Amino acid sequence: MIDYHIHTPLCNHAQGSMEAYIAQAIEYGFSEICFFDHLTLQKSGRRLSMTPDEVPLYFMTVQGLKKEYQGQISIKVGLEVDFHPRKVDEIKDILEPFAFDVIGSSVHFAGAYNIVSHKSDWRHGKLETEKIYRLYFEYLTLMLEHDYFDVVCHLDLIKKFGLRPKWSISKEMDNILQIIHDKGLILEINTSGFGHPAGEIYPSAAIIQRSRELMIPVTLGSDAHKPQNIGRYFDKTLSILTAAGYQSLTVFDHRRPSQLAFK
Ligand SMILES: [Zn+2]
Numbered sequence: 001m002i003d004y005h006i007h008t009p010l011c012n013h014a015q016g017s018m019e020a021y022i023a024q025a026i027e028y029g030f031s032e033i034c035f036f037d038h039l040t041l042q043k044s045g046r047r048l049s050m051t052p053d054e055v056p057l058y059f060m061t062v063q064g065l066k067k068e069y070q071g072q073i074s075i076k077v078g079l080e081v082d083f084h085p086r087k088v089d090e091i092k093d094i095l096e097p098f099a100f101d102v103i104g105s106s107v108h109f110a111g112a113y114n115i116v117s118h119k120s121d122w123r124h125g126k127l128e129t130e131k132i133y134r135l136y137f138e139y140l141t142l143m144l145e146h147d148y149f150d151v152v153c154h155l156d157l158i159k160k161f162g163l164r165p166k167w168s169i170s171k172e173m174d175n176i177l178q179i180i181h182d183k184g185l186i187l188e189i190n191t192s193g194f195g196h197p198a199g200e201i202y203p204s205a206a207i208i209q210r211s212r213e214l215m216i217p218v219t220l221g222s223d224a225h226k227p228q229n230i231g232r233y234f235d236k237t238l239s240i241l242t243a244a245g246y247q248s249l250t251v252f253d254h255r256r257p258s259q260l261a262f263k
């Protein structure tokens with residue numbers, strides 16, 4: 001099995017050394033993991049990402065670990081980049097010198113609103129739900145106009161705190177999935193939602209079903225911010241994927257995707 005979404009202490013909000021994540025993955029019997037730490041250029045109080053200056057250190061450290069653990073576990077190096085509409089050129093400049101295996105992109109900020117922080121106004125119900133959902137879809141659509149990434153991370157993360165709009169999001173989601181399909185992007189199945197107030201996978205089983213109808217390939221990650229969370233909720237997630245008709249997960253090498261059967 002693989003886990004393609006693992007953080008590191010460089011992001012300033014994850015616990016455990018890179019070696020501890022690797023040791024845990026080996027103990028759990030994983031064949032391949034991908035470090036997928038945050039790169040966020042948004043300024044918002046406490047630092048929640050490696051700095052651009054730390055990207056070379058991050059990249060070189062994982063390259064070293066790849067060699068060190070060769071024969072025991074395959075290790076890939078990726079980044080979870082936060083979409084920022086005015087920083088795309090800067091992001092491309094930061095990524096350009098490095099042969100990353102995979103780049104993902106996320107919307108954690110819809111405009112000025114942090115939609116993931118436990119301290120956010122969103123979390124505490126101080127914002128109008130419909131307005132923030134609309135803004136979130138606007139940002140997803142804007143993000144998908146760019147091409148610096150391979151994977152769309154936790155597509156319906158906006159539901160994290162269990163806040164849902166009065167209307168159904170299926171039409172907006174269909175439009176987004178169509179773009180993901182047309183651009184040949186990979187959809188991330190992110191199991192961390194089971195542990196959040198949302199209480200379900202990102203994206204939902206219904207969206208996974210729809211993405212399968214569109215033949216969008218998927219990858220799988222736990223979003224582990226501590227070693228013991230590697231592979232968390234994978235059993236029930238593989239049942240959801242199987243029920244939707246998926247039989248393989250996407251793995252990457254130097255930004256080239258390939259399929260790995262999980263049955
Ligand atoms: Zn994080």
Ligand SMILES: [Zn+2]
Binds near residue numbers: 080106108153
């Ligand atoms: Zn994320």
